[in-house]
Every structure is written in C-alpha cells, then in structure tokens.
Amino acid sequence: MVKLSLDNPIQYFKGVGPRRALSFQNLGILTVEDLLHHFPREWQDRRQTKDLSFPTASGLTVVKGRVLKARLIPAGPRLALYKATLSTGESRVEAVWFKHLSPRFDVFASLKKEAAPGEDIWLVGRGESQLLDTREIKVEEHYPALEEKSLLHVDRLTPIYSLTEGLTQRFLRELVHKALQEAGPSAAEILPRRLLEKRALLAAPQALRAVHFPESQAELEAARERLAYEEFLLLELAWTLKRRQTNALKKSFGYTLRKNLLTPFKERLGFHFTLAQKRVINEIFADMQKPSPMTRLLQGDVGSGKTVVALASLLLAVENGFQGAFMAPTEILAEQHFATIQKFLKGLPVKTALLTSRLKAKEREKILSELSAGKIQILAGTHALLEEDVLFSRLRLAVIDEQHRFGVRQRATLRRKNSLLDLLVMTATPIPRTLALALYGDLDVSTLDEMPPGKTPAETVLAAEGEAFERVRREAALGRQAYVVYPIIEESRRLDLRSAKAEFARLKQDIFPDLKVALLHGAMPSREKNKVMAEFAAGAWQVLAATQVIEVGIDVPNATVMVIQNAERFGLASLHQLRGRIGRGQAPSKCFLVADPKTPEARKRLETMAAVHDGFRIGEEDLKLRGPGEMLGTAQHGELALKVADIFKDSALLARAKQDAEELLAQDPRLQDLSCRSLRERLIALYQRRWDWVDLS
Numbered sequence: 001m002v003k004l005s006l007d008n009p010i011q012y013f014k015g016v017g018p019r020r021a022l023s024f025q026n027l028g029i030l031t032v033e034d035l036l037h038h039f040p041r042e043w044q045d046r047r048q049t050k051d052l053s054f055p056t057a058s059g060l061t062v063v064k065g066r067v068l069k070a071r072l073i074p075a076g077p078r079l080a081l082y083k084a085t086l087s088t089g090e091s092r093v094e095a096v097w098f099k100h101l102s103p104r105f106d107v108f109a110s111l112k113k114e115a116a117p118g119e120d121i122w123l124v125g126r127g128e129s130q131l132l133d134t135r136e137i138k139v140e141e142h143y144p145a146l147e148e149k150s151l152l153h154v155d156r157l158t159p160i161y162s163l164t165e166g167l168t169q170r171f172l173r174e175l176v177h178k179a180l181q182e183a184g185p186s187a188a189e190i191l192p193r194r195l196l197e198k199r200a201l202l203a204a205p206q207a208l209r210a211v212h213f214p215e216s217q218a219e220l221e222a223a224r225e226r227l228a229y230e231e232f233l234l235l236e237l238a239w240t241l242k243r244r245q246t247n248a249l250k251k252s253f254g255y256t257l258r259k260n261l262l263t264p265f266k267e268r269l270g271f272h273f274t275l276a277q278k279r280v281i282n283e284i285f286a287d288m289q290k291p292s293p294m295t296r297l298l299q300g301d302v303g304s305g306k307t308v309v310a311l312a313s314l315l316l317a318v319e320n321g322f323q324g325a326f327m328a329p330t331e332i333l334a335e336q337h338f339a340t341i342q343k344f345l346k347g348l349p350v351k352t353a354l355l356t357s358r359l360k361a362k363e364r365e366k367i368l369s370e371l372s373a374g375k376i377q378i379l380a381g382t383h384a385l386l387e388e389d390v391l392f393s394r395l396r397l398a399v400i401d402e403q404h405r406f407g408v409r410q411r412a413t414l415r416r417k418n419s420l421l422d423l424l425v426m427t428a429t430p431i432p433r434t435l436a437l438a439l440y441g442d443l444d445v446s447t448l449d450e451m452p453p454g455k456t457p458a459e460t461v462l463a464a465e466g467e468a469f470e471r472v473r474r475e476a477a478l479g480r481q482a483y484v485v486y487p488i489i490e491e492s493r494r495l496d497l498r499s500a501k502a503e504f505a506r507l508k509q510d511i512f513p514d515l516k517v518a519l520l521h522g523a524m525p526s527r528e529k530n531k532v533m534a535e536f537a538a539g540a541w542q543v544l545a546a547t548q549v550i551e552v553g554i555d556v557p558n559a560t561v562m563v564i565q566n567a568e569r570f571g572l573a574s575l576h577q578l579r580g581r582i583g584r585g586q587a588p589s590k591c592f593l594v595a596d597p598k599t600p601e602a603r604k605r606l607e608t609m610a611a612v613h614d615g616f617r618i619g620e621e622d623l624k625l626r627g628p629g630e631m632l633g634t635a636q637h638g639e640l641a642l643k644v645a646d647i648f649k650d651s652a653l654l655a656r657a658k659q660d661a662e663e664l665l666a667q668d669p670r671l672q673d674l675s676c677r678s679l680r681e682r683l684i685a686l687y688q689r690r691w692d693w694v695d696l697s
C-alpha cells in the first residue's frame with residue numbers, strides 16, 4: 001500500500017470520502033498534516049478504574065469485563081434498554097445501554113453481537129448505584145477488548161477533539177492514529193536542531209504522537225511544551241520581522257517642538273500633567289522625531305488621561321504644519337472625542353472637523369474639500385476614515401482609540417497605504433507589559449500608570465436592587481446624579497434580562513416618581529442622544545437609565561452612583577469601563593452590581609470586580625478568563641496562531657521563545673540558513689495571510 005504523505009488531501013484517506021471530507025473542511029482540515037495539527041481540546045483520564053467506588057477525575061468509570069448474561073428490557077413505547085452483567089474478575093458490573101427504538105431496524109443489533117455473553121469488552125460510563133458488589137454503569141461507549149485499536153479509546157489519557165457534524169470522537173481518534181503511523185514519522189522538523197537541544201524539546205514527530213496519544217501526563221506536558229514553544233517562536237519571529245520592516249521605512253519629514261500651540265494648550269488645561277503623562281508625552285514626541293514611522297500603543301486605565309496625551313501629539317503634528325486624524329470604533333465615540341477636542345482646543349488657532357455618515361452630502365463635501373486643501377488640521381471620525389476615499393493633503397499622525405477593535409491586519413493595511421504615517425493606538429484595557437508585547441508585538445508600548453489627582457475611585461459592591469436604589473435616592477437628595485445601566489435596550493422573550501426601555505418606565509413611575517429620570521440608548525438618533533447627554537452633564541436629569549453606550553466618553557463628575565443591572569452579562573473590561581463613569585469628582589462614589597450569577601465562575605468574576613480596582617489587573621483577569629481571541633475582538637480572532645500555547649500558563653516559555661527569536665534573526669536576518677528553511681516556510685504560511693504580510697525576500 002502506498003504510504004500517506006503529509007500533504008495528501010484528507011479525502012483520499014481510506015474511510016474518509018467526499019462527505020466526511022466536507023466535515024473536515026469545516027474544521028479547517030484539508031490535508032493529513034492539518035489532521036495531525038488538529039490537537040485535542042482535552043485529554044480525558046480513562047485509565048482503568050481500580051476501585052469501582054471511585055470514578056476517574058473526569059467522573060467516568062472505565063472497566064474491562066466478560067459478559068456473563070444479557071437481556072433486552074422494554075421501557076415504554078419508544079425506549080428500550082439493554083442490560084448486561086459483566087465479571088471484571090474481582091467484581092460484577094451491571095451495564096446499561098438506553099436506546100430509542102426505530103420502526104425500521106433493530107437498534108440493538110450490533111450491541112447484541114458485541115455485548116453477547118462470552119464477549120470481553122471495555123466499558124466507559126458513569127456509575128449509577130451501588131448494591132452489594134454489583135455496580136450499575138450507564139454505558140456511554142464500549143469497545144471490544146480483543147481489538148488492539150480499542151486501546152486508543154480506553155485505558156489511557158484519551159484525546160477529545162473538537163468535532164463537527166458528520167464526525168465522531170471514535171472515528172477521529174482512529175483516523176489520527178492511522179495518520180500518525182503512516183505520516184507521523186515524516187512530520188517536518190521546523191525547529192533548528194540547536195534550539196531543540198538548547199531548550200531540551202521533543203522532536204516534532206514525537207511531540208505530535210504524544211500530544212494525541214500521550215503515554216503519561218509527563219509525556220503530554222513535554223509534547224505541549226514543545227508545540228507551544230514552536231507557536232511562540234513563530235509568533236515572536238513574525239513580530240520581530242514586522243517591527244524591523246517598519247523600522248526600515250524612513251519618513252521624509254521631521255518634527256520640531258515649536259510650542260506655539262503646545263504651550264497655550266497646556267496653559268488652558270486647568271490642570272498639570274501627571275508625571276506619567278509627562279513621561280509618555282516625551283516617549284511619543286521622541287518617537288515621532290525619529291526617522292522611521294511611529295507605531296505605538298498608549299495604554300492606560302479609564303480616566304488616566306489618554307485623551308489629552310493624544311491631543312498633545314496631534315498638536316505637535318499641527319505645529320509642524322501637518323494634519324492629524326483621531327479615530328474611534330463607533331460614530332458615537334467619534335462624536336464624543338470630537339466634543340473633547342473642541343473643549344480642549346477652544347481658543348487655539350486649530351481647525352477641527354468631524355466626519356460621520358450622518359452628514360448631509362453638502363456638509364461632507366465641504367469638509368472633504370477643506371481637508372484636501374489642508375485647511376482642516378484635525379479630523380475626527382471612525383476607523384473607516386482612512387479606508388474611505390478621504391484625501392488629506394498632509395496627514396502625518398493617526399490616533400486610533402480602542403486598539404483591541406483595530407487588529408494587526410488593519411494596522412498593516414493602514415501602514416501599506418500610508419507607510420510614512422505615525423500611528424498612535426490607544427487602549428483602555430491595559431495589560432502588563434510582557435503580555436502586551438506578546439499580543440501587540442508590532443507596537444512599542446507607552447503606559448499611563450498613574451491617575452490624575454482629585455478623583456476618588458468608586459467603591460464596587462455586589463448588592464440587591466433595593467439597597468442600590470436607596471443609595472441613588474440619598475445621593476440625589478445631596479444634589480448628585482446616578483446611572484442605572486442595563487444589558488439590553490428592549491425586552492425580549494428569549495432573554496430574561498432587564499431592558500433599558502421597560503425599566504425606564506418602571507424607574508420613572510414606580511421607583512423614583514419624585515426624581516427626574518432620562519433614557520439613553522444606542523438606537524436613539526444621535527441628535528437626541530447628544531441632547532440627553534448634554535442635559536445630564538448640565539444637571540437637568542438626576543437619573544440616567546442607559547445601555548452600554550455610556551461605557552466610554554461621558555464625563556460627569558457630579559454623578560456618584562452607578563447601578564448595573566444583570567451585571568453578570570457584562571465582561572470584566574466592560575464593567576470596569578462602565579464604573580469608570582463615576583468617581584470622576586471629589587465626592588465618594590459607589591458602583592452596585594445587581595446580578596444573579598448562575599455559575600461559580602460568573603460569581604467569581606463579579607467578586608473580582610468588587611475586590612480589584614486596578615485596570616491592569618482587570619485587563620489581565622479578562623484576558624485569563626476569556627482568552628486573547630475574545631479580548632482582542634472578532635476583528636483579530638485567529639490573528640495569533642496559538643493553538644496550544646497559553647500566554648499566561650506558558651509565560652516562561654514565551655520569554656524563552658522571544659529571546660531565541662531575537663537571537664536567530666540577529667544571526668540570520670532573513671532566515672536563509674539551511675537549518676532555518678522549514679521554519680521560514682512555516683512562518684510565511686502562518687502569518688502571510690493572517691497579517692497581510694511577511695516579507696522575507
């Protein structure tokens with residue numbers, strides 16, 4: 001028989017065929033190699049149960065026995081059960097299979113053969129009851145004991161795969177095993193031998209075998225380590241190359257600190273920059289003055305004062321006769337940024353504008369023509385600003401808010417179109433530096449790790465609604481204001497959640513009949529939204545019933561209470577952003593999480609919220625709980641080719657891979673050495689499409 005090779009299409013594998021090939025395609029598996037890289041999502045401990053009173057860690061009982069007798073027992077019009085008594089040597093076991101009857105065929109046909117008296121079988125199931133020495137097991141899987149391949153499924157650490165319709169665990173395990181036998185030994189070793197030796201890593205074929213069918217927990221760990229290291233090494237190589245590529249670009253312009261705008265800007269602020277702001281502004285200015293374009297991440301907790309830092313950077317550009325863009329992920333946010341820009345630049349000779357889809361054609365045309373004529377110096381808008389046909393005459397700096405919704409791929413596209421642009425991206429979900437480098441490796445990182453003075457961060461508690469509303473009343477009596485936040489706008493039959501609209505009526509009529517209550521949600525026309533927000537900021541409303549739209553941007557120091565309904569529905573980062581709307585003034589503020597957590601994890605998340613106030617730790621927790629894919633947002637889903645590696649659990653490995661990647665590229669900048677050839681090919685294959693890049697020519 002012809003042996004399989006790694007690049008064979010999976011379809012021609014015996015037993016697969018065109019139908020199953022389609023199922024495999026759904027899992028992204030096209031070739032034998034893809035199949036071998038479809039790693040288990042978990043490994044179930046199915047080692048033989050020694051003492052029947054103690055199932056394995058996965059709650060399973062796994063026994064081998066000989067069938068002594070078997071019978072079929074009707075259990076209603078459509079259900080029957082097959083019961084077999086087995087001897088395992090020491091004890092007896094009652095095995096039970098439940099099956100729905102079919103009018104067309106005997107659903108027990110194969111069972112009657114496989115579990116007939118005299119047969120030796122493996123059972124995987126769950127223990128039901130215990131009577132004397134008889135144990136009843138509800139069987140989930142059974143395998144003939146005489147067949148060697150049964151040992152792929154039982155009496156071991158058994159791989160459990162992600163499936164899709166048309167595939168079963170059993171089929172997949174046996175197929176992977178065959179693939180390993182036939183093609184596994186020829187699995188390419190992409191890691192140079194010296195790295196394997198230096199880091200004492202398993203060779204590729206060995207690691208592949210062991211990750212699917214580990215002989216022991218220790219072997220599984222070793223396999224995982226090898227594969228995770230490989231993923232990290234590729235990632236770090238890609239990041240390093242990407243940075244090198246940007247650094248090779250040379251700007252045709254420079255900046256000088258003229259201060260004819262920066263100085264009056266500072267004087268008008270009404271506060272002094274924090275030390276952190278000063279440091280970060282210096283970092284950004286130094287970077288902008290370098291010959292290669294800046295690609296920098298500015299991270300800082302909610303309220304740490306990122307906006308003024310961004311504005312200072314934009315003013316440096318404007319001082320030098322250039323234009324800047326300030327972009328946000330949504331139009332509401334862009335509008336809010338624009339309002340902030342106007343507030344801080346009031347009285348300065350800087351022309352600003354806001355470009356949104358809501359503009360009338362004529363207004364839009366006017367802005368566009370002033371922009372291309374260089375009259376408008378700072379333009380605010382959404383992320384789409386630079387993708388549309390918006391022509392600047394001298395755009396030099398783009399500030400992008402909410403970096404996590406603007407992935408490496410978008411950054412790459414922007415870079416390709418505007419190779420000489422300085423780029424400052426901001427995130428309000430800050431994470432520790434080492435993690436930031438792993439996730440955003442093409443960016444330099446500046447961090448605001450200090451909050452402006454004069455603010456009292458909000459205390460956060462889990463509470464019942466009554467207690468929270470009591471506080472709202474008390475604060476209102478003191479002349480202060482409150483937010484009540486809901487997860488959804490409208491009642492829905494499917495979800496048992498409080499909605500802003502329905503609750504607005506209840507708040508107004510039943511709960512706070514004596515207070516002035518307003519409603520704010522994302523589906524309102526933007527003019528109305530802005531009106532409500534402005535009125536609330538001016539103190540015309542005491543209570544604002546709102547959805548997550550208030551997450552970013554609203555700045556009302558007089559608001560001292562926030563009640564978050566169905567708090568279990570919000571992510572950690574969102575909750576942190578939301579509560580950042582209070583505690584912006586001198587008076588103590590309080591945030592109430594009203595929730596009904598259904599799982600211990602949900603409860604733990606809320607308790608974390610109450611206990612932890614540091615945005616960096618919240619970001620870290622969020623990343624831990626949801627994983628990088630979720631946290632980075634759908635735009636970046638799958639951007640990091642990490643299947644096995646976990647940037648938390650394997651952080652030590654990450655550090656080693658980073659060091660090795662840098663050393664490797666220092667010695668061999670284009671990975672041209674023969675020992676790096678497969679590594680280079682894999683690097684291109686992995687990151688070329690993902691990142692819209694890899695130039696190793």
Ligand code: ADP
Binds near residue numbers: 272301304307
């Ligand atoms: P972020 O965008 O990081 O959440 P902002 O830039 O919106 O924070 O700043 C939060 C608030 O703090 C704003 O009202 C801003 O004017 C104010 N602020 C910024 N820097 C300082 C500072 N150094 N001293 C006092 N207030 C500041």
Ligand code: MG
Binds near residue numbers: 306553
């Ligand atoms: Mg902000």
